[in-house]
Amino acid sequence: MIRGVKVVVDNTFAPMVLSPARLGADVVVHSISKFISGGADIIAGAVCGPANLVNSMMDLQHGALMLLGPTMNAKVAFELSERIPHLALRMKEHCHRAMVYATKMKKLGLKVIYPGLEDHPQHELLKSMANKEYGFGGLLCIDMETEEKANRLMNHLQNCTQFGFMAVSLGYYETLMSCSGSSTSSELNDEEQALAGISPGLVRMSVGFVGTLAQKWSQFEKAFSRLQDSELYKN
Structure with a gap:
């Protein structure tokens, strides 16, 4: 707690990679539907914090969780208990492949945004905070500059080479892609998107x-090659 204010951190994007509680966070929340589930088939969330906070939220008369519904479906809870033991293994592979892809994409001449790359402005910061052996996260971005190019690339990746799927979710065992400006951040106007660093052609990739890594990278290369051959990319 800093100056009487509780620090709440949403760690949905980086379970295992970061441990916010060890870094001073009072409360950590997760959308379990993402990486922790890993199967894109569960809707659940978690609020992790000190016992006095959790107990106050579960107070029978005034607790927010009791009033809004705190109890997870028993079947969902059981399924999650079966998946959490291999979360660490899954996160290591998500992060390893993201690092490999980011490096290779950059060599292809693409503008890649990924904190594992040394030229990322917050590379050293994340390196100092992250748990060793878990890399720099399983999400990266490619800036294709225009929405048209972004959509054309994703179309090739999904429909021509089966590299991944166009979807706004994340943390799935398949690669998921979305053009942030026209999907997850579409509620922001152009000025707000620019301030947030979201270009019209920004592709978020989970x-x-x-x-195999070699197989999937070959699929990406083939899709990118098709895009380069198209008139849209040349113009």
Whole structure:
């Protein structure tokens, strides 16, 4: 707690990679539907914090969780208990592949935004905070500059080479892609998107781990090559 204010951190994007509670956070929340579930088939969330806070939220008369519904479906809870033991293994592979892809994409001449790359402005900061052996996260971005190019690339990746799927979710075992400006951040106006660093052609990619790394990278290369051959990319 800093100056009487509780620090709440949403760690949905980086379970295992970061441990906010060890870094001073009072409360850590997760959308379990993402990486922790890993299967894109569960709707659940978690609020992790000190016992006095959790107990106050579960107070029978005034607790927010009791009033809004705190109890997870028993079947969902059981399924999650079966998946958490291999979360660490899954996160390591998500992060490893994201690092490999980011490095290779940059060599292709693409503008890649990924904190694992040394030229990322917050590379050293995340390196100092992250748990060793878990890399720099399973999400990366490619700036294709225009929405048209972004959509064309994603179309090739999904429909021509089966590299991944166009979807706004993340943390799945398949690679998921979305153009942030026209999907997850579409509620922001152009000025707000620019301030947030979201270009019209920004592609957010949640890196999966199915198939061999060599196979999936070959699929990406083929899709990118098709895009380069198109008139849209040249113009």
